[in-house]
Amino acid sequence: MSLEGKTSQTAVVCHGGVDLRTETREIPQPKDGEVQIQVAVTGLCGSDLHYYLHGANGIFKIREPLVLGHEAGGIISAVGPNVNADLGLKVGDKVAMEVGVSCKSCKNCRKGRYNLCKNMRFASSAKTFPHLDGTLREVMTWPAELVYKIPEGLDLALAALAEPLSVVLHAWRRANLQPGARVLIIGTGAVGLLACALARASGSTTVVAVDIEQGKLDFAQEQQWATGTFCLPKGPRVSGLEALEAAEKSWAALKASDAVQSVLGLEDGFDAVFECTGVESCMQMAPMAAAIGTKVLYVGMGTKVLSLPCGPSLLSEVDLIGVFRYANTYPDALALLASGKLGNVQAMASHYYTLENAEQAFNDLRRGKDDNGKTVIKPMVGNLALVGK
Numbered sequence: 001m002s003l004e005g006k007t008s009q010t011a012v013v014c015h016g017g018v019d020l021r022t023e024t025r026e027i028p029q030p031k032d033g034e035v036q037i038q039v040a041v042t043g044l045c046g047s048d049l050h051y052y053l054h055g056a057n058g059i060f061k062i063r064e065p066l067v068l069g070h071e072a073g074g075i076i077s078a079v080g081p082n083v084n085a086d087l088g089l090k091v092g093d094k095v096a097m098e099v100g101v102s103c104k105s106c107k108n109c110r111k112g113r114y115n116l117c118k119n120m121r122f123a124s125s126a127k128t129f130p131h132l133d134g135t136l137r138e139v140m141t142w143p144a145e146l147v148y149k150i151p152e153g154l155d156l157a158l159a160a161l162a163e164p165l166s167v168v169l170h171a172w173r174r175a176n177l178q179p180g181a182r183v184l185i186i187g188t189g190a191v192g193l194l195a196c197a198l199a200r201a202s203g204s205t206t207v208v209a210v211d212i213e214q215g216k217l218d219f220a221q222e223q224q225w226a227t228g229t230f231c232l233p234k235g236p237r238v239s240g241l242e243a244l245e246a247a248e249k250s251w252a253a254l255k256a257s258d259a260v261q262s263v264l265g266l267e268d269g270f271d272a273v274f275e276c277t278g279v280e281s282c283m284q285m286a287p288m289a290a291a292i293g294t295k296v297l298y299v300g301m302g303t304k305v306l307s308l309p310c311g312p313s314l315l316s317e318v319d320l321i322g323v324f325r326y327a328n329t330y331p332d333a334l335a336l337l338a339s340g341k342l343g344n345v346q347a348m349a350s351h352y353y354t355l356e357n358a359e360q361a362f363n364d365l366r367r368g369k370d371d372n373g374k375t376v377i378k379p380m381v382g383n384l385a386l387v388g389k
């Protein structure tokens with residue numbers, strides 16, 4: 001599967017809302033400190049889907065054609081000049097790529113909190129201009145220090161999960177929980193599901209998952225990642241005080257459910273709530289579901305302005321903690337994926353597509369189901385021969 005003689009490659013390029021094109025691009029050669037990688041798979045996530053559907057992710061609108069994708073694994077096909085030998089990277093290595101390129105010199109970078117770097121350029125995001133192309137292509141070059149060899153025995157397709165798992169690991173570190181913690185996970189997309197898996201692996205005795213899709217909750221229970229689940233009724237998207245009312249109703253229903261009632265002491269709330277949807281009423285429900293003196297981790301993005309009841313935070317000292325991407329997580333995320341401690345994470349990679357079929361992958365992700373009605377957890381798109389699919 002060498003690149004010998006190959007001069008051009010296929011890339012999946014977003015030109016605007018529902019305008020995805022498969023284009024032919026030149027194969028990039030690695031510059032100083034870079035490696036060239038044959039991309040094997042890219043896991044699609046919610047932000048990719050927003051760009052596909054609207055040509056924008058929240059306030060970040062694409063201003064030039066952009067290659068999507070940022071959860072990826074591949075195989076090194078060339079090593080550029082002056083790559084630090086300590087990294088031990090060589091042609092043929094299976095790797096995962098961390099796609100945020102920070103400046104390394106600002107205050108936050110120097111503190112090691114490079115996820116907060118104001119100069120961060122993140123592949124497949126339109127936040128900065130010119131944009132930085134993502135991983136939905138056959139070949140890319142990338143700074144070697146952001147490329148991690150995957151542990152022996154780890155399925156290359158699962159290397160892509162190191163990205164969403166990094167988000168979860170970062171949130172988990174910020175939560176600073178003890179074994180035995182009772183946690184609530186709101187939203188069971190890929191991040192929420194991995195949060196359930198990590199909570200169980202870290203000794204949480206109670207992991208309650210909520211979502212509006214029963215199929216995803218069933219998946220969480222089948223994998224034994226959730227100890228209890230609750231399917232919230234689907235309501236219209238509301239905002240402000242209307243959303244707050246919906247949040248109060250949701251918490252009342254969840255509190256009265258078997259998932260909560262069957263666990264002694266849980267009526268007072270959870271030791272930590274991981275909000276993984278970014279939906280207004282869910283963000284409002286999160287502090288209501290947190291016990292006195294505990295915390296809420298805001299992992300999902302999507303609501304800019306929020307009416308929050310101050311009671312839980314002020315009078316009950318519930319800490320509201322923001323979580324933005326991740327820093328210093330990749331080696332640990334890969335080790336966790338390889339360890340088997342998370343259970344059957346292979347099941348997360350529910351569907352595989354070629355680059356040419358990327359649009360189908362986006363549509364299946366949008367519907368949450370494939371043509372046969374099977375629940376789509378994480379669509380993987382790429383060079384399927386490289387991952388044996």
Ligand SMILES: [Zn+2]
Pocket residue numbers: 045046047070071163
């Ligand atoms: Zn993502």
Ligand SMILES: [Zn+2]
Pocket residue numbers: 102103104105106107108109110114117118119120
């Ligand atoms: Zn910086």
